[in-house]
Amino acid sequence: MAKPKVAFYWCASCGGCEEAVVDLHEKILEVVEAVDIVLWPVALDFKKSHIEAMKPGEIAVAFINGAVRLSENEEWVKLLREKSGLVVAFGSCAHMGGIPGLANYTTREAILANKYFNAPTVDNKENVLPQPETKINGHALELPRFWEDVKPLDEVIEVDCYLPGCPPPPDLIGSAVGAILKGELPPRGSVLAPAKSQCESCPLNESKPEKIAITEFKRLATSSADPKTCFLAQGFVCLGPATRSGCGERCIRGNMPCRGCFGPPPQALDQGTKFLSSLAAMLQANTDEEARAVADTIVDPLGTFYRFSLPKSLLRRRCEHKRT
Amino acid sequence: MTEGRFEPKIVGFLCRWCSYTGADLAGTSRTHYPPNLAPIRVMCSGRVDPTFVVKAFADGADGVLIAGCHPGDCHYGEGNYKAMRRYRMLLRLLQQFGIGPDRIRLEWISASEGARFAEVVSDMTEKVRALGPLHWNHRDADPARTSREALHG
Numbered sequence: 001m002a003k004p005k006v007a008f009y010w011c012a013s014c015g016g017c018e019e020a021v022v023d024l025h026e027k028i029l030e031v032v033e034a035v036d037i038v039l040w041p042v043a044l045d046f047k048k049s050h051i052e053a054m055k056p057g058e059i060a061v062a063f064i065n066g067a068v069r070l071s072e073n074e075e076w077v078k079l080l081r082e083k084s085g086l087v088v089a090f091g092s093c094a095h096m097g098g099i100p101g102l103a104n105y106t107t108r109e110a111i112l113a114n115k116y117f118n119a120p121t122v123d124n125k126e127n128v129l130p131q132p133e134t135k136i137n138g139h140a141l142e143l144p145r146f147w148e149d150v151k152p153l154d155e156v157i158e159v160d161c162y163l164p165g166c167p168p169p170p171d172l173i174g175s176a177v178g179a180i181l182k183g184e185l186p187p188r189g190s191v192l193a194p195a196k197s198q199c200e201s202c203p204l205n206e207s208k209p210e211k212i213a214i215t216e217f218k219r220l221a222t223s224s225a226d227p228k229t230c231f232l233a234q235g236f237v238c239l240g241p242a243t244r245s246g247c248g249e250r251c252i253r254g255n256m257p258c259r260g261c262f263g264p265p266p267q268a269l270d271q272g273t274k275f276l277s278s279l280a281a282m283l284q285a286n287t288d289e290e291a292r293a294v295a296d297t298i299v300d301p302l303g304t305f306y307r308f309s310l311p312k313s314l315l316r317r318r319c320e321h322k323r324t
Numbered sequence: 325m326t327e328g329r330f331e332p333k334i335v336g337f338l339c340r341w342c343s344y345t346g347a348d349l350a351g352t353s354r355t356h357y358p359p360n361l362a363p364i365r366v367m368c369s370g371r372v373d374p375t376f377v378v379k380a381f382a383d384g385a386d387g388v389l390i391a392g393c394h395p396g397d398c399h400y401g402e403g404n405y406k407a408m409r410r411y412r413m414l415l416r417l418l419q420q421f422g423i424g425p426d427r428i429r430l431e432w433i434s435a436s437e438g439a440r441f442a443e444v445v446s447d448m449t450e451k452v453r454a455l456g457p458l459h460w461n462h463r464d465a466d467p468a469r470t471s472r473e474a475l476h477g
Contacts, residue, residue, distance in 0.1 A: 273417075275379050301420060
C-alpha cells in the first residue's frame with residue numbers, strides 16, 4: 001500500500017512551528033517511515049507545479065502554519081485545500097492569527113510607511129514601494145500582494161482541526177499525527193487540546209489564594225517573580241484563566257506568566273474580554289477612581305489580552321480614527 | 325425623526341432591579357426620550373460580561389450603555405462594583421480598538437430615577453449621533469481584496 005502523502009506549509013509565521021516538527025526528535029523518523037512528505041519548503045525542495053499536478057484529495061493531510069497575510073499565502077492554502085483530504089491549522093498563527101495578527105492593530109499603509117519611508121535606517125528618496133508588478137527590460141516581475149488584514153487560516157479555507165500553541169508541543173503533535181494515521185480524528189473543527197482552562201492544570205494552582213486583590217500590575221521587565229506563587233496573586237498579568245490547557249505549562253515552569261497562545265477554552269467566545277472579565281474581578285478597587293488607577297497600570301491591554309488572538313477575536317482589528 | 329439624519333443604534337444592558345425599573349418609570353411617566361436604545365434586561369450590571377459589550381459593537385451597535393443600581397444598593401451586594409471594575413479596564417481596551425468613551429457608558433440609575441434614565445439616553449443618543457456610525461463591518465471590507473486594482477500602500 002502506498003504511504004499517505006503529507007504536506008507541511010508555512011504562511012505568515014516565524015519558523016518556530018517548523019522547529020516544533022523537528023523537535024519530535026527520533027519520533028520524526030517514525031513519521032517519515034509511515035508517510036511520504038510531498039511538500040516542506042523549510043526542509044526539502046519541491047515546486048508549486050508538483051502540487052498543482054496532483055489530483056484533488058491526493059495529499060492525505062496538510063499541516064499549515066502561519067497566518068494569512070499575503071496573496072501568496074492565500075494562493076498556496078487554497079491550492080493545498082483542494083489537493084488535501086485533511087487540513088490541520090498548525091500553531092497559534094494559523095489557529096488565531098498569532099503574533100503577526102497584532103498587525104491588525106495598525107494599517108497596511110502605516111506598516112509600509114514605517115518599513116519603507118520612516119525607519120531611521122531607510123534611505124528611500126524616491127519613495128519607492130514594492131509593487132505587485134514591475135517591468136524591467138521588458139520582463140514583468142511579480143511580488144505577492146500585502147493585505148490590509150491578517151487572517152487566521154479558517155477565514156480563508158475550511159480547516160478540519162487545529163493544533164494550538166506557539167509552537168504546538170511535541171506530545172500534542174505526536175498524538176494528533178497518530179490519530180490521523182489511524183483515522184481516529186475528533187469531529188471537524190476540533191481543537192486538539194483539552195477543553196479546560198490552564199489554571200486547572202497549572203503547577204502553581206495550589207498557591208492561588210481564595211481571593212486575589214491586585215492594587216497595581218507588575219511587569220517582568222521591572223519586577224522579579226517568585227517561581228512558587230501564582231502569578232496573578234503576585235500582580236503579574238497571566239492569561240491562564242482564559243487560556244486552554246494542554247501546553248504542559250512550559251512558560252509557567254520557566255517562571256513566565258501565560259501569554260495565551262493556546263487560545264480560549266471552547267466556552268469562551270473572545271479570549272481578551274473573557275480574560276478582562278476574570279482579571280477585573282481581582283482588582284482591589286471600591287471606587288471608580290481606584291478602579292481607574294489600577295486599570296491604568298496595565299500598559300497595553302489590547303496587545304496583552306489578545307497577544308495571539310486578535311484576528312480571531314470579535315472585533316478582529318482596530319478601527320480607523322474617524323470612527324471613534 | 326428628521327429624514328436622513330443618522331439614528332444611532334444603542335444597546336442598553338439594564339439591571340433588572342434598578343435601571344430597568346427606572347426605564348419602566350420613564351415609560352409610565354410618559355417621559356419623552358429618543359427611541360434609539362434597545363434595552364436588554366439583565367439580572368445585575370455585574371452579569372454584563374465584557375464579551376456582551378464587544379459582541380454588540382461587532383454586530384453593529386454604535387453605542388452600549390450599561391446601567392445598574394447605585395453603589396451600595398446592589399440587590400446582590402456588590403454586583404455593581406464588579407461592573408465598575410470591569411468598566412475602567414474595558415474603556416482602556418476599547419480605546420485601543422478605536423472606540424471612545426462616549427460610545428460605552430456605565431451609569432447608576434435607580435428604580436425611582438425615570439427622569440434620569442431619559443436624560444442619560446437622550447444625552448448618549450446625541451453624543452453618539454454626533455460621532456456618527458461605527459460600522460464595525462471590516463469582515464469583508466478589505467479594499468485590497470474587493471478591488472484587484474488596489475495595490476500596495
